[in-house]
Amino acid sequence: MGTVVARLVRAEWTKLFSTRVWIWLLIGACVLSGAFAALFTAFAGNPDSGLPPLDSPEYGQLAFSLATNATVISVVLGIIGITQEYRHRTATPTFLATPQRGRVVIAKLLAYALVAILYAVVVCAVTVAVVLIAGNARGGAPELGGDNLEVLAFAGLALVIYTVIGVGLGALLKNQVGAIVATLIYLFVVEPLLRSIPATSGAYKWLPGGALEAMTATFEGPDLLEQWQGALLLLGYGLVAALLGTLLAVRRDVV
Amino acid sequence: MNGLTKTFGKVRAVDDLSFTVEPGQVTGFLGPNGAGKTTTLRMALGLITPDTGTTTFNGVGYPGLPEPMRQVGAVLETAFHPARSGRDHLRVYCRATGLPVGRADEVLGLVGLGTAGRRRAGGYSLGMRQRLGLATALLGDPAVLVLDEPANGLDPEGIQWLRGFLRHLAHDQGRTVLVSSHLLSEVEQTADRVVIVGAGKLVRQGTLAELRSGSAGSVLVRSPQSTALADLLRADGTTVAPTDATPDGLTVTGLSTDEIGRRAFAGGIELHELRSRTSGLEEVYFRLTAGSEQYAAVHAEQGAV
Numbered sequence A: 001m002g003t004v005v006a007r008l009v010r011a012e013w014t015k016l017f018s019t020r021v022w023i024w025l026l027i028g029a030c031v032l033s034g035a036f037a038a039l040f041t042a043f044a045g046n047p048d049s050g051l052p053p054l055d056s057p058e059y060g061q062l063a064f065s066l067a068t069n070a071t072v073i074s075v076v077l078g079i080i081g082i083t084q085e086y087r088h089r090t091a092t093p094t095f096l097a098t099p100q101r102g103r104v105v106i107a108k109l110l111a112y113a114l115v116a117i118l119y120a121v122v123v124c125a126v127t128v129a130v131v132l133i134a135g136n137a138r139g140g141a142p143e144l145g146g147d148n149l150e151v152l153a154f155a156g157l158a159l160v161i162y163t164v165i166g167v168g169l170g171a172l173l174k175n176q177v178g179a180i181v182a183t184l185i186y187l188f189v190v191e192p193l194l195r196s197i198p199a200t201s202g203a204y205k206w207l208p209g210g211a212l213e214a215m216t217a218t219f220e221g222p223d224l225l226e227q228w229q230g231a232l233l234l235l236g237y238g239l240v241a242a243l244l245g246t247l248l249a250v251r252r253d254v255v
Numbered sequence B: 001m002n003g004l005t006k007t008f009g010k011v012r013a014v015d016d017l018s019f020t021v022e023p024g025q026v027t028g029f030l031g032p033n034g035a036g037k038t039t040t041l042r043m044a045l046g047l048i049t050p051d052t053g054t055t056t057f058n059g060v061g062y063p064g065l066p067e068p069m070r071q072v073g074a075v076l077e078t079a080f081h082p083a084r085s086g087r088d089h090l091r092v093y094c095r096a097t098g099l100p101v102g103r104a105d106e107v108l109g110l111v112g113l114g115t116a117g118r119r120r121a122g123g124y125s126l127g128m129r130q131r132l133g134l135a136t137a138l139l140g141d142p143a144v145l146v147l148d149e150p151a152n153g154l155d156p157e158g159i160q161w162l163r164g165f166l167r168h169l170a171h172d173q174g175r176t177v178l179v180s181s182h183l184l185s186e187v188e189q190t191a192d193r194v195v196i197v198g199a200g201k202l203v204r205q206g207t208l209a210e211l212r213s214g215s216a217g218s219v220l221v222r223s224p225q226s227t228a229l230a231d232l233l234r235a236d237g238t239t240v241a242p243t244d245a246t247p248d249g250l251t252v253t254g255l256s257t258d259e260i261g262r263r264a265f266a267g268g269i270e271l272h273e274l275r276s277r278t279s280g281l282e283e284v285y286f287r288l289t290a291g292s293e294q295y296a297a298v299h300a301e302q303g304a305v
Helices: A002-017 A021-043 A057-087 A091-097 A101-137 A146-173 A176-196 A198-204 A208-216 A227-251 B037-044 B086-096 B102-110 B114-118 B126-138 B156-172 B184-188 B208-213 B226-234 B257-266 B281-289 B296-304
Strands: B002-008 B011-017 B026-030 B052-054 B072-075 B144-148 B176-181 B193-198 B201-207 B218-222 B239-242 B249-253 B273-276
Touching: A002 A021, A002 A057, A002 A101, A002 B086, A021 A057, A021 A101, A057 A091, A057 A101, A057 A146, A057 A176, A057 A208, A091 A101, A091 B086, A101 A146, A101 A227, A146 A176, A146 A208, A146 A227, A176 A198, A176 A208, A208 A227, B002 B037, B011 B037, B011 B052, B011 B201, B026 B037, B026 B156, B026 B184, B037 B144, B037 B176, B072 B126, B086 B102, B086 B114, B086 B126, B102 B114, B102 B126, B126 B144, B126 B156, B144 B156, B156 B176, B176 B184, B193 B208, B193 B281, B201 B208, B201 B281, B208 B281, B218 B226, B218 B257, B226 B239, B226 B249, B226 B257, B257 B273
Parallel strands: B026 B176, B026 B193, B072 B144, B144 B176
Antiparallel strands: B002 B011, B002 B052, B193 B201, B218 B249, B218 B273, B239 B249
């Protein structure tokens, strides 16, 4: 089974890298995190922006955590990875080649998690580069070490986990456009609302967004979990989505 | 295939269907649109879970086959990512099934797509897509081929090519070929045997010759002395039945028009009409499946409007 999954992982990579989606998503992820890094660095210490000054330790951690802005791209990468099979009806030849559909989903999870590591490295590198260049231009970039580095590592981990969540969501929802729209609405409307409404803000820390914020946030925001708890919770979401998605993909008829 | 049944909502798409497909032959799987052909094939290949029944390939169900693509090749629909080249599409399945990626180029040549393989599949014509589908099925050099409406969208030249190719695969290479179609004419020149379904049920199966003989030798005779003629013809055990259409008509099975005419002349019986009713294969097929379309009623209503 190990070798079978290994070759299915390679098949997934062939699928991913034989169209151009991956490069556009990677560019999008870099632009998103890089733009936030540039913007925040430009306004660091500005009293109107509410951002900590450029030379403060808080700013260093905040700046490097901006890589997490690309989590939306990560989740879309995962969603596309599985829903394109249904959208272009290639699920049929895929499941004909591998009737053990659970193996296909496991291979997708592995393949996309590994690709996500690559994405995370590139996105983190871009974020760091922008912060260092823009910071030095303003006379003092945060140093790349200690707590700052830890935040960066957690941001990268979050990018990988969001991709895994995306694969699980894709397997659950099947419909590519529907899954992406639903995810965007959740990330940009539902979660921010839950976070800001006092009645629900207590539950926010248990949501993926809350977990993500716990992993990387340095500000005094809402009540959050510990960093490692956040990472575990987010990983839990990823695994649950993947498990549910796998179970459904295995049982559903491919018509 | 043994006792396959599948119900979608209230529609029983496939109803207790059983048949066997033999190696070295092209078997046509015929039925009108909506007769359950695609559902049957998808159940056979483990894509749809049947309510009851099983399908086996040499005694093993599809999901239980080790390396199924190397034993059974299937073309169910033209499913490709439009931005991926045909060659990359094939390479994906080479990797998934553990074949060397060079096999992709081999099968591209086999189906006559050689140079087009590097172009995006989204730009392919319908005929090229069918060929790429066939190439995907042939990747694993399988002993069994299952093709769902492979002639759809092919131009006459493509259909000619496909017929020859399928015959070659079955007769020269000894593979088992099952090819579905809603048009008899498509499989008439290719298939050795046919399995005909209507409304999810098996209607008829057998060789094309058997199918033809089922209707051959039926002759209509009209005579004012029909009773006397019937007695005369029945003397040697020939089957004679009254015809519904005309009161003085008889349907005679198993005798030629010449023979009936000779006997009537010898018996001094006057004939008003004597003609062969042997119908073409197409007519046989149409009669066997008449009214069994899933949406027959809808068509009739639309016709009335």
